[in-house]
Amino acid sequence: MTTLWQASQQLQAGNVQPETFTQAALAAARDPEKEGSRVFITRYEAQATQQAIEAGERWQARQSRSPIDGLPISIKDLFDVKGEATTAGSRLLSDAPVATANASVVEKLNRAGAAIVGKTNMTEFAFSGLGINPHYGTPANPWRREEKRIPGGSSSGAAVAVADGLCLGAIGTDTGGSVRIPAALCGLTGFKPGASRIDQAGTLPLAPSLDSIGVIAHDVRSCWLLDSIIAERPLEMRESDLRHARFAVPQTRVLDDLDRDVAQAWQYALDLLREAGATLVALPLTELDELNTLNARGGITAYEAWQWHQRTALARPEAYDPQVLMRLQRGSQLTEQDAAELYQQRAAWQRRINTALEGFDALLMPTVPQIAPTIASLDEPQRYMEINALMLRNTSVINMLDGCAISLPCHPAGHAPVGLSLAAVHGDDARLISWAVAVETALTRRS
Secondary structure (H helix, E strand, O other): OOOHHHHHHHHHHOOOOHHHHHHHHHHHHHOOOOOHHHHEEEEOHHHHHHHHHHHHHHHHOOOOOOOOOOOEEEEEOOEOOOOOOOOOOOOOOOOOOOOOOOOHHHHHHHHHOOEEEEEEOOOHHHOOOOOOOOOOOOOOOOOOHHHOEOOOOOOHHHHHHHHOOOOOEEEEEOOOOOOHHHHHHOOOEEEEOOHHHOOOOOEOOOOOOOOOEEEEEOOHHHHHHHHHHHOOOOOOOOOOOHHHOEEEEEOOOOOOOOOHHHHHHHHHHHHHHHHOOOEEEEEOOHHHHHHHHHOOOOHHHHHHHHHHHHHHHHHOHHHOOHHHHHHHHHHHHOOHHHHHHHHHHHHHHHHHHHHHOOOOOEEEEEOOOOOOOEOHHHOOHHHHHHHHHHHHHOOHHHHHHOOEEEEEEOOOOOOOOOEEEEEEOOOOHHHHHHHHHHHHHHHHOOO
16 A cells, blocks of 8 residues: 555655556546445546646656646545536535636645546535435445445545545545544544635535535645645644653543444553653543533534525425435524524633643544444434434534544554544644654554
8 A cells, every 4th residue: 555645755756657656546446346436426537647647747857746746636526626516425416507616625736736536425515424425325434345334424435535545645524524534434544624724715615614624645644745735835744752742631522432442442542652652631621511512403513504505405305315404404493693602602612622721732532432333224314313423523523623633543453443533722733743643653653
């Protein structure tokens, strides 16, 4: 397995041409043993091939556009591509007017010379953490694929595309964990930066107050590299020594209902970090339980999503995934006054959490409390809603905080994929990514 970072290093050393990686990705997308037919909603095979060829010529002439010039990257199906309808994993928008311009992130990828291989499948309108899509099919998790487990969502196709080698890095979105959840369940690394770092122009929204654009790849450096391409400014990554780290471990909410695999991987990760010299401080952080009240009636996400969807949801409810529609409709019960109160409560909550985290380098928690269940086990609506709430529970904390977070694989080799979340407050992206490299080194030393 070659990571995006490794492929870029090889290109810069002149050891390989980008066509090698892009053709391998395109071949993998055609492989019936992989999930290409369910990963992609739109494929750009001819375009990606041509881009890789042209990039190869630029590398030979030492005129490359960026460190990822010609390398295969995927984009989630809610980014505008000029001349195409943006469908966001739904059949509802298949006949919508085509985009008149590329989304900002797509434009940045084009300027960098990336070989965009396709638009990836997702939970319809990004409104679930499970990754199930009844319209285009659900790409199966790479772990024990024959059991057909969920990939996690909403950036489901993004994660499976990376895991199956259909691209080296994927661009997704994260409103409550939609990059980090599939990364955790598929054994990958997912980075959600601070929402304001990446321009969201041309991105179909879910809840603008919570939406952010993130990346999925095999490791931290690959995530950093891809983030540096699409962000307004790259993060400065510094060498960090875990012997100087002071990490908070919340004791409220985020450690409840861990299944056996997650509990074991969590303890395994904590033991490795302590061995590496990190100071881990158990922090009550009882403020996290307040989110149950804030989100009791659907919260900010449901309110803002309903503002965008109410016309079509009322006119064509049958066109929606019933599970997505059910969550959207909760927003119809919230008034402007309700929303104003929610925004005020969120701001006060943020201030108290930020104060509680002063003096800590990062916050540690399991990314999700359970490993990926089977797709079939979620057919029953009540079970779907219960597991969806569990999957989103920990990750959504950081979106409410307007912070940054990264999920790293922390399971022992051969075990079910489990993610370790490293998170920080707003504006701490550079420090977080630097600590993540050190944590990743500690986790992989004995895996």
